[in-house]
Amino acid sequence: MTRNIVTALQENQDRILDQWVNQRELSEDFGGNFNSFDDLKAQSSELLTAVLENMTAENITDLYASDLEPLIEYVSGLTLSRAKQGFSPRETATYIFSLKDALLKVLGELITEDPKELYRSTLEISKFIDNIGIVSFETFIRGREEVILGQADEMAELSTPVIKVWEGIIAMPIIGTLDSARTQVVMENLLQGIVETESSIAILDISGVPAVDSLVAQHLIKTVNAIRLLGADCVISGIRPEIAQTVVHLGIDLSKMVTKATLASALRYAYGILQLEVRKAGKEKSNL
C-alpha cells in the first residue's frame, strides 16, 4: 500500500467513523449493551484513531512490528474491558471486523482509477484488521485462562479443610485427585493443624479420592512420615474396595501405615489410642 493511501485514509477518519457506526449489524448487536449511540461512537472513534495513527505503509503487512505496540495494547485493553462488561467473544469480534467493511468502503471511494491498486490495498487492510481480531481473541482467551487458574487455586484451598473431631484428634477429608501440588497443600495444612491443636492423631480420609496410583501412594507415605516426625500418629481412612485392589495390584506397600475402611473405624481406633470409651448414656443405670 502506498504512503498516500494511508494518509488519505487518515484524512478521511470522520467519514470512516460515520460509515462504521452506522452499519446495521453494529447498532443492532450493541444497542442493548451500550448506554447510548454516543458511547458507541466515542469508543469506536478511539479505536479508529488508534488504528489509523499506528498504521503505516510499512507495518501494515507486519503485525509484529514494534511500532504497533500501542495499538496492540489498546486492543487488549478494549477486549478485557468488553469481556468484563459481559460482551460475548462473537460481539467483540464482530465489532472489530465491522471496521474492515467501513475501511474498505471508504477505500473504494478513494481509489477509483486503479483497480489493481484497490485490490492490493483491500487485501492488505483485510489482513491488518484480521490480525487485530486475532490479538483480541488471544487477549480474551488469556483473560479466561486467568479466571480458570484462579478458580483452581481457590478449589485447592477449599478442598483441604482441617477438622477438629475431638480433643487431640483432627481429620482431613481429601476430595479430588491428589497431585504433587495438592499433596504439598494437604501436608502443610495438616501439619499446621496438628501443631495448632496439639493433636496426637490425624485422620486422613481419602474416600473422595477417585483413584490411587503409585504416585498418590508415594504422596500419602510422605505425609504419614512427616506427621510421625511431628510426634503424632496418622490413620488413613476411607479406603474403598477398588482402591485396595489397585494398591495391591500395583504392589504398593502400605503395611507401615494404619489404614481403616471408614472414618468411623478410624475414629474408634483413635479413641482406643487416647484411651477413651464411647458408650450409650444411661446403660449402667439400666443395669442396676
Next chain:
Amino acid sequence: MERIPILKMGKFLLVTIQVDLYDRLALTLEEDLIQMVHKTGARGVLIDISALSIVDSFMGKIIGNIAAMSSILDAETVVVGMQPAVAITLIELGLPLSGVHTALNVERGMALLAARMPEETDSEDVDDD
C-alpha cells in the same frame, strides 16, 4: 566456643536447641551428648527443636547419629516440637528419622519416655522371675 547446654532431669537428658545449628555446633553437641549419656547413665534423651526453623541433610544425619549412638548406650531418643516446615524438608530430603521417637512438645516427650521406662523394668522383673 558456643555450646548447647545439656540438662539432666532424673533419668533423662534434656537438650533445647535455641539457636540455628551450624555444622560444627551440631558435631560438638553430638559429642557432648554422648559423653553425658555415658557419664550419667541416662535412659532417655529429649531433644527440643521447636525453635529450629531451618534444617539440612547434615542436621538430619546428626539427629539420626545421636539416636543410633544413644540406643547403643541403652538410651532412647525423642525429638520434640518439630516445626511443620522442618518435617516437610526432612521428608523431601528422604530422611524419615526412622530410629527416633517423636512427640509434639516436651511434656508429651517426657510422658512418652516415662511410659517406656516402667514397661522395660516390668519386663526385666518378669525375666528375673
